[in-house]
Amino acid sequence: MPELPEVEALSAFLDDKLAGRVVAGATPVSIQALKTYDPPLDALVGQAFDGATRHGKFLDLRLGELHLVTHLARAGWIRWRDELAKTPPRPGKGPLAMRVRLRGEEDDAAEAGFEITEAGTQKRLAIYVVRDVEQVPGIARLGVDPLTAEFTAEKLAELLDGDRRLIKGVLRDQTVIAGIGNAYSDEILHAARMSPFKIAAKLTAEEVEGLHDVAVRTLADAVERSRGLPMTDLKGEKKSGLRVHGRKGERCPVCGDTIREVSFSDSALQYCPTCQTGGKVLADRRLSRLLK
Missing domain, CATH: 1.10.8.50 (Helicase, Ruva Protein; domain 3)
Structure with missing residues (x-):
């Protein structure tokens, strides 16, 4: 299970990779992983990433007034792709839960992006699109972060x-x-x-x-x-x-x-x-x- 150090590293990697990049598409593959419906997932389209951070084991990707929040559970992961497949993903029993496609750079036909995946048969991955991270129940209940000054x-x-x-x-x-x-x-x-x-x-x-x-x-x-x-x-x-x-x-x-x-x-x-x-x-x- 990804824990604090791995999620911290993921947020740092994505903060660098995603800065200023615009979402061209967000495709849910595992519907059960998406825990919110308002705002809808397509509200992310056209929004630019302006930062990534961590709340406990939750990964928080900020897009203007929206947050794409993921809890990777026991077997979830984020996979960066310099060039995503052109064919749309097909729902099924595979590990892919969501694909986020980024708008291509100028004069570059290739579209980069990332995929949220979950291995195994026990599907516990959770994805949220919210306006306030406190709307995610798990974040609202979090205790003290052990890498902050508050943890004495x-x-x-x-x-x-x-x-x-x-x-x-x-x-x-x-x-x-x-x-x-x-x-x-x-x-x-x-x-x-x-x-x-x-x-x-x-x-x-x-x-x-x-x-x-x-x-x-x-x-x-x-x-x-x-x-x-x-x-x-x-x-x-x-x-x-x-x-x-x-x-x-x-x-x-x-x-x-x-x-x-x-x-x-x-x-x-x-x-x-x-x-x-x-x-x-x-x-x-x-x-x-x-x-x-």
Whole structure:
């Protein structure tokens, strides 16, 4: 799933590519992905892009008074095309959800643009055309962005105070902290040497401060590694930069222990027993109680 660092890199890439370019056409291919109807999608035609930004894991492309907002969900992506296919896309079961065609440059017959795609059979991609980004329910509910000055150790302590949930779940809750998903929550907790099943409210002041520092550093480093990379390389950069997430059975790069996994109904987390749980192996949540 694209998380804060990847969406940040996508917004920077598109901010450069789209600046001043005019929309020649916007074709929906997966109707279920389009979550709004007013303004209509064809309201984008003739509008010029004037910026791209990020809200948590939401990508926001600005066109005058309109916003084309995308949440890439688990398997969505943006693919830039220097020359789009001439034939119109055909609705079906393929990955293409929307195609945005840009007006060709002067004396250039080729039309560039981008395609919003989603792999897999679980279609959760969401596309919105709105006049105000706060009209997107997920954006309106977002918590603090961890790469802003507002996200201090004191703010994190305030957010965790009284929260009886597991820290892994709190880090992933977009209404608490915006932009962190399954992968980077694993990475942050590993770097903080903290069990994913520690109760948030039980963190000491020292643990909260350490968790804050590690979270900011982990995300900032990931953003920096992705800076300037072409869109086609961002997924590979994310995977290569992860130390524990997605690396079940491999050796921990810090201590050499075997990276373990806990599976849930629709996801899994990875951790290092030596670094995070005092050597204890956490039980599979689907089969037995979790070790705290």
